[in-house]
Amino acid sequence: MKNIKGILCDLDGVLYNDSVLIEGVIDSIKTLKNKGYSFLFVTNTSGITSEELFDKLIKMGIPVGKDEILSPPLAAYNYVSKMRYNNVEVLGGTSVRNLFYDNIKENTIDPEVIVVGDIGKNWDYALMNNLFNKILNGSKVVGLHKGKFWKAADGLRIDIGAFITGLEFATSTQSVCIGKPEKAFYESAIEKIGLSADELLMIGDDIVGDIQGAKSANLTAIQVKTGKYRKELTDNSPVQPDYLIENFNDLVGLLIK
Ligand SMILES: [Mg+2]
Structure with a gap:
């Protein structure tokens, strides 16, 4: 994890469920941003545009820039x-x-x-x-x-x-x-955040969209046990996450020793 400079972060199931924030995530994002980690929020949310999604995240108190969102x-x-x-x-x-x-x-x-x-x-x-x-x-x-x-x-x-x-x-x-887990989607995320694959990790709750997709683009993949995580789906998956953590807040400890 020493190389990691940027975080591709799924939204639903990682930072919130539907519109209910998972406790502590705002402080964790702030801590990681203060330590210099770049963020790109990558989501398959496609009922609304990136601009509307930006407004929604800001209203929820999530520290996000307009240019830090990639959606389908x-x-x-x-x-x-x-x-x-x-x-x-x-x-x-x-x-x-x-x-x-x-x-x-x-x-x-x-x-x-x-x-x-x-x-x-x-x-x-x-x-x-x-x-x-x-x-x-x-x-x-x-x-x-x-x-x-x-x-x-x-x-x-x-x-x-x-x-x-x-x-x-x-x-x-x-x-x-178009969206996750397509390799092309991850490649456009890598291009947008401007870092190389070995400098990036992907964190998400979906074993296919987030973990298999990230691994297909050679990213470090971290799965959280919140949102739609199901133990049997991960256990039976041919592709395994590099790290399995309780929730997004545990990422802070993983990156900052
Ligand atoms: Mg999700």
Whole structure:
């Protein structure tokens, strides 16, 4: 851990559950920042834009800079623009839809590409069947991430990865995914924070998105036992975290002896 200069830090399940802060994390971030560690908050939260996420974190009292957040909506927008798609359908919150529709034509009839983000409880059979038929007619799918489940204040909830995978299965197609655990997402995080892989650690609660993703990009990976951590999922994972700690606050002791 001597080389470590920067911390890629997941949000949900590490610093808070839903919107309830985990005790002590604000002081721990301040301590680490005061010791000179750089931070980049990397999250698959994709129902809102990075700017809205920034406002949310500030309101919670988390010391974060506007440029210290990397989340999938902007990365997906950059991808769709780069691929020169002319029209798009976006499943996501208002701000995420606007991010695309401000610059790319909205098409909900036969879109060239369907961007799938977080729409909470709005998933149902009618929507899945609608998407299924569009994909069969040629629409491509770009998923903001492929999370299996997440932890809300009242328990675990199924995530969009399950719906995207279901659509892939039913249509025998493959989607493009943007967020964690994609190696490309970690590479853009490494580029954004401006340090090399051996100077960085990733801390998260998700054995796949955070730990396997970080290891695929050759980062030191630390898993916390908060949020959606489940012992059996970690025990059965082919990729293991370098360190397993109780919660984010234990990172201070790990880095600062
Ligand atoms: Mg998490």
